Amino acid sequence: MKKSLLFTALTLTLTLTLTLTLTLTLASSQAFAVVNGTPIDWQQHDSTVRLDGHPMWGGVIQDAKGQCTGTLISGKYILTAAHCLDRENDVDSVTMVSGQNTPTEFAQYLTHPDYVSDEDFSTNDVGIIPLNQTLAHQSIQFFSDLNVSHFSKGEAININGFGGTATDSSPLNQANFTFSEVHWAIPELIYIDVVNESHTTNGDSGSAWTNANNDIVAVHKGSALFTNGSRETYGSDLHYSSDFILDTVNGWHYPTIAKANGQTTITVQSLHQTxxxxxxxxxxxxxxxxxxxxxxxxxxxxxxxxxSKCTFVIDSNGGEGVLWLSANEPIEINPKTITNPDEGNGGNGSTGGSSSGGSFGLFSLLTLAGLGVIRRKWII
Known part of the structure; x- marks a missing residue:
């Protein structure tokens, strides 16, 4: 009898171990990462930052990484979605590709004057985080001319976000869409259609929508998956936040660091009020x-x-220097602290090893299983 009980216990243990191993394998497979689209080299898009904080209600994002996504403006501001800033401590730090983690202060969060928290279709879901320190970045995503709203049916729209991939070796992914329509009663609310298997998920809110010229045209609000299998993806047209951006920044939009050896052209954009x-x-x-x-x-x-965009043309012998756009807007030329693109593993703060998908614990797997039958209204 004792041998039979021992054999049964060993069999159950082995079965559970195999089941858990299989579940972990499926959860960390490349198929999960496809939800977030094509892996993007974060080093080449270092103006995109990850907003971290405390786990949101019903959220499955581990270690509070990748609560939302944001875009740096001159290293001094972060453009994101207003609903990412609704609750204190939802976002409490900013993570760069270098792994640098910068705390934020809730009192500094700014949301569009017309945004109303907790309303399903609140207009102008756009927020800006002023930073206490300037963050270094070489890449830059310019805004489209927000003086006008110019979308056309079927035009390509791309979204780079950290949703579901914050702990991956390739945390930044791109999803591809085409422009669909403007909300019939809310012109600020716009919709895009999926074109392949890629789509947004938890943690992508606040991501910039970019057009074929890689110019920012909107901020990601969310997506919804309906019972019939169709997916609705929506964002805020930044044309209606044009004054909010200019009033908040009222300065140049520029990369804070640049490499130069010989004649080099640096493009900047005016976000001045006049x-x-x-x-x-x-x-x-x-x-x-x-x-x-x-x-x-x-x-x-x-x-x-x-x-409008314009250029500064400089000459350098490869040494250190500074191009001052104004008394408080420097572009560091050839600084010694420039991150080597060959170093690190995408800024997830760890060294060595890689993964083709997410890393999950048993509790997270059980949470995913439970969430699989729940339709989330907001996918952020």
Whole structure:
């Protein structure tokens, strides 16, 4: 009898072990990552940041990583969705590709004046986080000309987000869409259609919607999966947040660091409230191993309006220097602290090893199983 009981116990243990192993294998397979689209090299898109905080209600994001996604504006501000900032401590830190984690303060969170928390279809779901320190980034995503709203049926829209992949070796993924329509009664609310297996999920809220020119046109609000299998994805048209952005930033939109050896062109964008504010011909200067070519720099020779782009052309021998756009807007040239793109594993804060998908514990697997039969209204 004792041998029979022992054999039964061993059999159950082995069965449970095999079942758990199989479940873990399925959960961490590449199929899970496909939900978030094509892996993107975060090093080449270091203006995209991960917003971390405390687990949200019903959330399955481990260690509070990847609560939402944001985009850096001149290293001083983060553009995201207003609903990401609704509750204190939902987002309490910002993580860069380098693994640098920067705390935020809830008192600094700004939301669009027309945004109303806890309303299903609140207009202008757009938020900005002013930072206490400037974060370094080489890449930049410019805004489209937000003075007008210009979407066309079927045009390509891409979203890069951290949803469901915060603990992966390739945490940043891109999902592909085409523009669908504007809400019949709320012009700020716009919809896009999925075109393949990629779609947004928890943690993608606040991601920038970019067009074929890689210009930011909207902020991701969420998506819903209906019982008939169709998926609805929606965001906030930034045309209706144009003044909110200009009033908050009122400065240049630029990469905070740049590499230069020889003649180099640096493109920036005006997010000033009015044209020629400030006058760059009176504000810009250089320091260190940098020479400013005034004749070739369009920022110094053309009229600059809000959301217009212009260039500064500099010469450098590869040494350190600074291009000052104004007294408090420096672009560091060839700083020694530039992150080596060959180092690290995508900024997830760990070293060594890799994974093709998410890493899950037993509790998370049980949570996923339970959530599988629940239709979440907001997929953020």
């Amino acid at each position: 044209a020629m504010q400030p006058d760059p011909s009176n504000e810009a200067w250089v320091q260190g191993d940098v020479t400013l070519n005034s004749e070739l720099s369009t920022c110094l020779t053309t009229e600059i309006n809000p959301y």
